[in-house]
Amino acid sequence: MDLDIIHVQHPLSSIYTAEAEPCVLALGFFDGVHLGHQELINLAKRIAKQQDLKLAVMTFFPHPKQIIGNDQTPQTYITPLEQKAKLMQDLGVDTLIVVNFDSAFANLSPSDFIEDYLCGFKCKHAVAGFDFRYGHKGEGNMETLKIEGKRFFEVTEMKKFEIDHEKVSSTKLRVLIAKGRFADIPSYLGSYFESQGTIDSEDNQHVIVTLSEAFLTPPPGVYLIEINTEGNVHEGIAHQIMDGSVQGSWHLHFNDSLHLKGKKIHIKWKSECIKKSKQMKDRRAKTIVKVQAF
Structure with missing residues (x-):
């Protein structure tokens, strides 16, 4: 069954609420959809199955910090x-409900968020993490959600999700990406960090990659990567171009010709930084790729 994606903004139109079905609603930003997020959504999924309800997720875009934080x-x-x-x-x-997080939505009171959005989308059971905040200045928390929401729906709070006594969080993943510690990421994300790319042309010497500045990108370094093209896995090496010509440009080096001009590829960043060596010189890049991270 295909995912139903609903984009909404404040004030919420009755067009969306009129078509809403009773659901278990998981709440959060879910950047990375890491193992903690997956545990929360699977918890909501089990509740939905037990109560014979639809499973919905409510997330927000852009990140609240971009609207209410000091850093614009x-x-x-x-x-x-x-x-x-x-x-x-x-x-x-x-169903994935994407709420446009703008200044009008940011000023919504906690009680109005509950009545307009949770009740509006016919939430019968809300599921969120212990540190979930909502409403103007984050005044709403899990305790207020339980108190104010009890007239309308049940509430399940997921406790802190830890691995080796450390909280699994998007912040942790951001730190690992910023340090180029890609080998550690699957322990928290459940998979490798990925970027998406479109192959522009082929070249006998190297692969040129331009990463979008809108999304998290690796720090300068040399990395082991992997791409999957039509079921075929190709391992390669990536390193950043440091000649100052184009910021965010990378070289990808493969042993095989890909012959995939114009097609999109997914790049998995697998290793820690490695030193440039004779291996780098021996690898001949076969494809020029323009990549946009997702």
């Missing part, structure tokens, strides 16, 4: 909406 620079993401939606579908979510 564009927010970067581990998983932009397109990839986030794909992961939600893979987890068995029926």
Whole structure:
């Protein structure tokens, strides 16, 4: 079954609420859809099955910090909406509700958020993490959600999700990506960090990659990568171009010709930084790729 994606903004139109079906609603930003997020959504999924309800997820875009934080620079993401939606579908979510987080929505009181959005989408059981906040200045928390929401729906709070006594969080993943520690990421994300690319042309010497500044990108370094093209896995090496010509440009080096001009590829960043060596010189790049992270 395909995922139903609903984009809404404040004030919420009755067009959306009129078509809403009773649901279990998982709440959060879910950047990365890491193992903690997956545990929360699977918890909501089990409740939905027990209560014979639809499974919905409510998320927000852009990140609240971009609207209410002191730093007004564009927010970067581990998983932009397109990839986030794909992961939600893979987890068995029926409906993804994407709320446009603007200043009007940010000023919504906690009680109005509950009545307008949770009740509006016919939430019968809300599921969120212990640190979930909502409403103006984040005044709403899990305790207020339980108190104010009890007239309308049940509430389940997921406790802190830890691995080796460390909280699994999007912040942790951001730190790992910023340090180029890609080998550690599957322990928290459940998979490798990925970028998406479109192959522009072929070249006998190297692969040129341009990563979008809108999303998280690796720090300068040399990395082991992997791409999957039509069921064929190709391992390669990536390193950043440091000649100052184009910021964010990378070289990808493969042993095989890909012959995939114009097609999109997914790049998995697999290793820690490695030193440039004779291996780098021996690898001949076969494809020029322009990549946009997702």
